Amino acid sequence: MTELLVKNACVIDPLNRILMEVMDIPVRDGRIVESVSAGADIIDAKGCLTLPGGIDSHSHVCGTKVNFGRYMSPEDMRAGRTARRGKMHVTSGYYVPTTYGNSYRYSAMGYTTVLEGAMAPLEARHTHEEFTATPHQDMLANTLFDGNWAIMEAVRAKDVKKAAAIVAWTLSAVKGYSIKLTNPGGTEAWGWGEDVSSIHDAVPNFNVTPAEIITTMIEANELLHLPHSVHLHCNNLGKPGNYRTTLETFDLVPDTNNGRQTLYATHVQFHAYGGTTWRDISSKAEEIARAVNAKPQIVMDMGQIMFGRTMTMTADGPMEFNLYCLHHNKWSNHDVELETGSGIIPVLYSKKSLVNCVMWAIGLELALLTKNPFQCLLETDNPNGAPFVKYPEIIGLLMSKRYRDEECATLVDGTEQRTAICALDREMDWNEIAIMTRAGQAKALGIAAEGKGHFSKGAEADIAIYPIRCRDVDPATEYRKVIEAFRKTMYTIKRGRVVAREGDIIVEGANSTFWVNPVVPDDLNVANDPEFVKKFEEYYTVRMGNYPVQDVYLPRGKCIRTKAAL
Amino acid sequence: MRVILETKERKKPFLPIEAETIIPSNFLKGPELTVYEGNKERLLSDLFTIVVEGTAVSPDKVEVVLKGDTARIKRVGEYMATGTIRIQGDIGMHCGNFMSGGVIEIGGNADAWLGREMLGGSIICHGNAGHYCASGYRGEKHGMRGGRVEVMGNAGDFCSEYLTGGEVHIHGNCGDMAGVEMKGGQLIIEGDATRPCGNMKDGMCMIFGTVHRILPTFEKIDTKKLPDRNVTVTVYKGDVANRGKGTLMIQKPHNEGDQHPANTLPGPATT
Numbered sequence: 095m096t097e098l099l100v101k102n103a104c105v106i107d108p109l110n111r112i113l114m115e116v117m118d119i120p121v122r123d124g125r126i127v128e129s130v131s132a133g134a135d136i137i138d139a140k141g142c143l144t145l146p147g148g149i150d151s152h153s154h155v156c157g158t159k160v161n162f163g164r165y166m167s168p169e170d171m172r173a174g175r176t177a178r179r180g181k182m183h184v185t186s187g188y189y190v191p192t193t194y195g196n197s198y199r200y201s202a203m204g205y206t207t208v209l210e211g212a213m214a215p216l217e218a219r220h221t222h223e224e225f226t227a228t229p230h231q232d233m234l235a236n237t238l239f240d241g242n243w244a245i246m247e248a249v250r251a252k253d254v255k256k257a258a259a260i261v262a263w264t265l266s267a268v269k270g271y272s273i274k275l276t277n278p279g280g281t282e283a284w285g286w287g288e289d290v291s292s293i294h295d296a297v298p299n300f301n302v303t304p305a306e307i308i309t310t311m312i313e314a315n316e317l318l319h320l321p322h323s324v325h326l327h328c329n330n331l332g333k334p335g336n337y338r339t340t341l342e343t344f345d346l347v348p349d350t351n352n353g354r355q356t357l358y359a360t361h362v363q364f365h366a367y368g369g370t371t372w373r374d375i376s377s378k379a380e381e382i383a384r385a386v387n388a389k390p391q392i393v394m395d396m397g398q399i400m401f402g403r404t405m406t407m408t409a410d411g412p413m414e415f416n417l418y419c420l421h422h423n424k425w426s427n428h429d430v431e432l433e434t435g436s437g438i439i440p441v442l443y444s445k446k447s448l449v450n451c452v453m454w455a456i457g458l459e460l461a462l463l464t465k466n467p468f469q470c471l472l473e474t475d476n477p478n479g480a481p482f483v484k485y486p487e488i489i490g491l492l493m494s495k496r497y498r499d500e501e502c503a504t505l506v507d508g509t510e511q512r513t514a515i516c517a518l519d520r521e522m523d524w525n526e527i528a529i530m531t532r533a534g535q536a537k538a539l540g541i542a543a544e545g546k547g548h549f550s551k552g553a554e555a556d557i558a559i560y561p562i563r564c565r566d567v568d569p570a571t572e573y574r575k576v577i578e579a580f581r582k583t584m585y586t587i588k589r590g591r592v593v594a595r596e597g598d599i600i601v602e603g604a605n606s607t608f609w610v611n612p613v614v615p616d617d618l619n620v621a622n623d624p625e626f627v628k629k630f631e632e633y634y635t636v637r638m639g640n641y642p643v644q645d646v647y648l649p650r651g652k653c654i655r656t657k658a659a660l
Numbered sequence: 661m662r663v664i665l666e667t668k669e670r671k672k673p674f675l676p677i678e679a680e681t682i683i684p685s686n687f688l689k690g691p692e693l694t695v696y697e698g699n700k701e702r703l704l705s706d707l708f709t710i711v712v713e714g715t716a717v718s719p720d721k722v723e724v725v726l727k728g729d730t731a732r733i734k735r736v737g738e739y740m741a742t743g744t745i746r747i748q749g750d751i752g753m754h755c756g757n758f759m760s761g762g763v764i765e766i767g768g769n770a771d772a773w774l775g776r777e778m779l780g781g782s783i784i785c786h787g788n789a790g791h792y793c794a795s796g797y798r799g800e801k802h803g804m805r806g807g808r809v810e811v812m813g814n815a816g817d818f819c820s821e822y823l824t825g826g827e828v829h830i831h832g833n834c835g836d837m838a839g840v841e842m843k844g845g846q847l848i849i850e851g852d853a854t855r856p857c858g859n860m861k862d863g864m865c866m867i868f869g870t871v872h873r874i875l876p877t878f879e880k881i882d883t884k885k886l887p888d889r890n891v892t893v894t895v896y897k898g899d900v901a902n903r904g905k906g907t908l909m910i911q912k913p914h915n916e917g918d919q920h921p922a923n924t925l926p927g928p929a930t931t
Contacts, residue, residue, distance in 0.1 A: 169799035422902070423801065 097122050097134035098590055100557060103144035104564060106524055108533035109548035113525055114564055116141060121555040124589035128551060137585060137592070139559045145528050146547050147206030147556025147588065149535035152325070152360045152395055153476040154407055155196045156210050156224035156233070158217040159436045162426055163190040163405045163477075166438060170405070182599045189404040189440075189477040193227040199483055201230040202597040204558025204583040207546055209234040209539060211325075211360065211475070212276060212409045214430040215242075216636070218268035222607065222647040229603030230586075230593050232546075232652075234539065236325050237270030238409055238434040239311065241282030243633065244626065246300045249310045255618060255660050258314035262612040262658060263620045265320075267642035269609040269651060272322035272539075273315055276409035277329050278307040281435045289412040293329055293342055304329050309346050312357060316350050318612040319656040321540030323351070323393075325358045331413045334369040337378035341385055349391035358538055361397025361475040363457035372449055377456045377513040383463035386470070393538045394464075395471040398457030398488050399450065400480035401443045407478065411435035432633055443480070448512075451505040455513035461492055461530070462518045468537060472530040485531070486580035492522040492530075493569035493576055524564050544608065544654070557587040561596075606650040612658045661716030663687045665708040667728030670697075676752060677707065680735040682726070684743025684762065685719035687712075719743045720762070726751070731771070737764050740781065753790070756783050759807065772816065778826065780807040788813035791835065796822030804828070804845065820847045823863060839865045842906055860899045860906035868893075870912045877901040878908055 100119040105112050120130040154160050164171070164187070173188035174195060185195035200208060208228070213221045213235040225233040239245050239261065248257040261273060279297040280290045286298050293305040308326065315324045328343050330336035340362065347357040359365070368376040386392050408414065411427050414437025418425040425439040443450045457479070464470035472489070476482040490497050495518075502509065502516055510516050522530070536547020545553035562579035569576045586594040593601050620626040621638075630638045645651065665682070678696040681704075686693055691712060693704045704710065716722050720742040726733070731750035738757040747755075750768035760779040765786075772790035775783045777797055793815045796803025803822030814832035821837070823845045830838075833851035837858060844863040849856075852869035857878070868891065878898035885892050886909075893909040 167799050169797050172797070424799075 095123055096590060097130040098137065098555070098587070099130050099134045100137045100139055100144065100559070100587070102141050103139040103559065104141050105144050105549065106528045106564075107146060107549045108525055108529045109536065109542060110550055112549070119144070119549060119555075119557060121587075121590045124555055124591070125545070126549055126551055126553045126555050137559075137587075139584070141563050142584060143524070143560040143562050143564050143579070145204065145558050145560070146532050146536070146549060146553075147558050147586070148200075148204045149207040149209075149532045149539070149541075149547055150200070150205055150473060150476070150482065151209050151358075151471055151535040151539055152211045152236075152473050153208050153482060154211050154478070155208060155476065156193065156228060157213055157221035159212070159407045159409075159428070159438060160190060161220065161224070162428070163407050163438050164192075166424060166426060167405060167440060180598070180600065181602055189481045193224050194229075197228040197230045197603065198594075198599050201586050201588075201594040201599060202582050203483070203485065203580065204560065204586050205231060205482075206556040206558070206586065206588050207232045207234070207535075207541070209236060209271070211236055212238055212274050212436075213268070213270060214238050214409070214434050214436070215264050215268040215270065216430050216433055216641075218270065218643050219647055222269060222643060225605070225607050226647075226649060229605050230588060230599070232606050232608060234271035234541070234608045235269070236272050236274035237265055237268060238274050238276060238430075239264070240275045240278045240280070240307070240409065241285070241432075241434045243282075243300075243432045244620075244629065245311070246279075246282065246297065246302050246307065249302045249306050250300060252310075254310055254313045254317065256620075257310050258317045258658065258660060259614050259618045259620050259623075260626070261311075261314055262318055262614045265609070266611040269607065269643050269648055271608055271610055272320060272325050273311055274325045274327070275308060275311060276327040276434065277331065277413065278311075278326075279304040280329055280412055281409055284412040284415075284435055285429055290329055292339060293346075305343075305346055308343060312347065316356065317660055318658045320610055320612065321543070321654060321656070322538070323355050323358050325360060327360050327408070327410065328365045331364045331408075331410055332367075332417070334367045334371055334375045337366050337368055337381055340365040340382060344385050344389060344392055347389065347391050349389070351391070354537060354540055355393040355469075356391045357393070359392060359394040361473075361478065362394040362460055363397035363399065363453060363479065364475075366456050366460065367452075375449055375452055375512070377452055377459060379456045379459035379463060380514060383460055383470075387465050390466075390469070393469050393471065393534070394460070395473045395475075396457045396461050396488075397473070397475045398461075398479050399443050399453045400474065400484040400487060401445050401450065401454065402480065403440070403442050404477045404480055405438065405440045407436070407438045409434045409436045411437040413437065414439050417441070431635060445505055448506050448508050451509040452512050454505070455509060455515035458491055458498065459513060459515055459518065461522075462520045467522070467526040467529040468534045470530070471534045471538065472527075483581075486577045489527055489531070489580050490569075490573040490577040493527065494571070494573035495519050495521055496570060497573045521570050524569075541608065544652075555587060555590040557585070558583050559585045559587075604650060606652045607648045608652050608654060609648070610654045610656060612656045614658050614660055618660050661687070661721060662713040662723045662725060663691060664711040664713070664725045664727065665704070666711075667708055667730060668706075670707065672698075673729060674732065677733045678735055679733050680738040680757075682724060682733075682736045682745070683738070683740040684722035684724055684745065685741065687722050687724060688716065688719055731768075737762075740764070750787070756781075759783070769813070770811075774811075775804060775807070775809045777802070778804045778807045778809065780826075782808040783810070785809075785811045785813070788832065789815045789819070789830075791816035791818055792821060793819045793830075794823065794826075794828045795820060802843070803841075814851065819849075820845075823847060833869060839863075857906060857908050858899060859902050860904050860908065861902060862905050864907045864909070866893065866909045868911045870914055871910045872914045874910070874913055875899065877904075884909070
């Protein structure tokens with residue numbers, strides 16, 4: 095039995111409606127408890143800001159495409175080099191760091207749980223191996239279903255139960271957590287050199303539309319009672335005028351779940367562009383935010399970009415090819431048989447580019463215009479918008495109008511005319527930031543029940559203590575202090591164990607991987623469906639028996655069982 | 661001020677020495693510097709006999725002389741901004757990385773990556789240079805951006821890859837793929853080369869020796885007489901496969917049949 099007492103913590107816990115109360119947090123065996131004995135280890139938080147461990151609800155840190163980003167950028171490996179020290183492994187890289195680099199930097203910022211934004215089911219083993227090498231964060235994997243042939247056939251047959259059964263089998267086979275749709279239909283069309291340009295375009299050879307895929311998958315997701323909703327990267331990412339597609343997509347979403355949203359729309363900044371070409375691109379964040387404000391069934395995240403070099407990587411192959419045509423830089427594109435694709439290209443977001451300035455403004459506008467912070471979460475689609483180490487700066491921008499104005503003054507002329515960023519004077523408070531960085535994520539991902547994102551009794555003791563006293567600092571003017579504080583915790587505590595102290599990692603770490611096993615009645619289980627098995631053996635280059643990820647790939651896997659209503 | 665560093669005999673003479681601290685400005689405060697020998701940090705005086713002659717008030721008046729078995733000393737002159745380094749013998753890899761000013765003179769041969777991503781200053785190598793002379797780092801979009809590299813002997817493969825500015829002058833032959841991905845600057849090769857300037861976007865390359873296997877994506881546009889050399893060169897534009905605006909001048913293209921795609925398939929260098 096190990097016991098720990100965090101004393102004098104100034105706690106913000108939005109899910110329990112605790113706002114800046116100075117209190118003690120007793121921890122026993124990795125869980126928060128009522129009280130501990132006198133012999134417990136004591137950490138004095140000295141009245142500093144104490145939050146539940148941070149949760150990133152959409153980040154690309156592990157898996158084949160991240161690793162291909164590493165292959166492609168030997169030059170990035172010259173940045174961020176740290177030598178082996180104590181328990182810390184060697185790290186290198188800035189926008190596509192080594193797995194340990196990712197893990198340590200997240201830990202230093204107080205993040206203890208990360209959702210990998212896109213895992214191709216066929217390449218799940220690689221993702222899980224990298225999860226194991228990201229030892230300080232509990233990991234979850236969004237599983238890609240956007241171009242899945244079996245799913246599209248079920249959609250064409252209007253057989254929601256079949257689609258749900260396929261999802262259930264695949265999730266439990268590849269140890270995934272939730273359904274991810276990336277440019278649904280478009281990634282399959284790209285296999286034929288085409289793309290879809292609206293949610294009503296038919297996918298070649300399948301004769302289904304993105305709209306049908308999205309609505310069927312939302313229904314299947316709810317039938318399976320998955321903890322998270324459908325996680326959607328809308329069609330037409332990064333095309334001027336794409337906000338119409340985004341709004342049309344939002345209109346498809348029914349409100350069928352009382353506990354959480356029914357659609358998680360990710361990196362919406364990339365989907366909120368007005369105009370017709372890159373020359374007249376403008377912000378449509380107001381329209382998007384208005385739709386989200388009116389639809390409690392939707393949660394989005396910012397997809398904020400920050401200026402500097404980074405790497406874009408997504409399952410959205412056609413979009414990456416379009417980016418290549420703009421940049422003429424090195425690029426890669428990849429097809430995952432029968433499932434999805436991916437593309438990777440490095441980018442430089444520059445303050446001299448009006449397009450980039452408008453993109454920067456849109457992300458912030460979305461956050462500031464969304465009334466309920468539970469509906470707009472903070473992330474950069476790491477590393478697509480910016481590496482996650484930029485989160486503290488985004489927090490500063492959201493908390494301080496003055497900082498935004500100073501930044502706006504350095505942008506290229508015209509940004510002000512095309513966006514509303516300068517007119518927004520909302521300044522987020524501490525509670526809203528806590529929601530946008532952990533509580534909102536815990537709720538949206540459905541892991542609050544697993545003890546994430548709050549300090550209730552029995553919750554996992556993931557605690558981040560930041561070196562700042564909320565009552566002594568005015569974030570509107572002293573935003574530099576806020577940024578510094580969020581860069582490095584005093585202590586990051588993971589499951590009751592101090593893992594990072596003032597940015598230094600002090601233990602080896604042992605994370606868990608959460609995965610979902612929806613229980614489906616035997617007669618609906620696709621493994622017993624001769625037609626499904628026949629097609630699997632016929633089309634895939636792997637045998638169905640070899641497809642599931644063995645338990646050995648998840649040394650500390652944590653299975654969440656759900657009972658499907660089929 | 662002149663600092664003479666003469667190598668002492670080492671127990672393991674093949675262990676590389678990482679000597680990015682050997683730049684003139686570091687010697688203003690005296691020669692108490694450290695370098696890595698393998699993975700061990702060593703005092704400069706453990707590895708070299710140090711003689712300091714005279715004094716200097718600014719780094720541009722400092723001359724560092726390296727003598728002895730210097731072939732395995734790497735990264736000499738990295739980030740050097742001013743002053744002089746003279747190397748009597750051979751030098752190891754990455755000499756003059758990111759150099760922005762001053763002079764490096766190498767009496768012997770230089771290993772690979774000589775003057776990589778150089779910004780200014782000049783490097784003169786009296787012997788041969790290895791692969792990737794005056795090039796960029798792997799994956800980086802810009803290579804050498806300014807300054808001058810002159811090699812009296814031959815250079816290896818990928819000479820001036822990603823050249824973006826400055827001048828590179830090779831008096832001997834080049835290996836395969838010289839000037840590939842060039843974006844600016846000037847590359848002059850007095851000797852032979854194979855498959856030069858693939859994917860060239862801008863800049864100029866002149867080759868006065870025999871060129872084998874000219875890529876089919878270079879368009880012959882003109883012949884031109886160069887009065888200062890009294891030779892006639894064939895002028896090519898390219899690389900047209902990538903919006904190329906580069907200029908490639910060749911005195912002796914091997915033969916016209918060379919331009920046939922069947923003869924230009926990738927393969928090992930013929931030199």
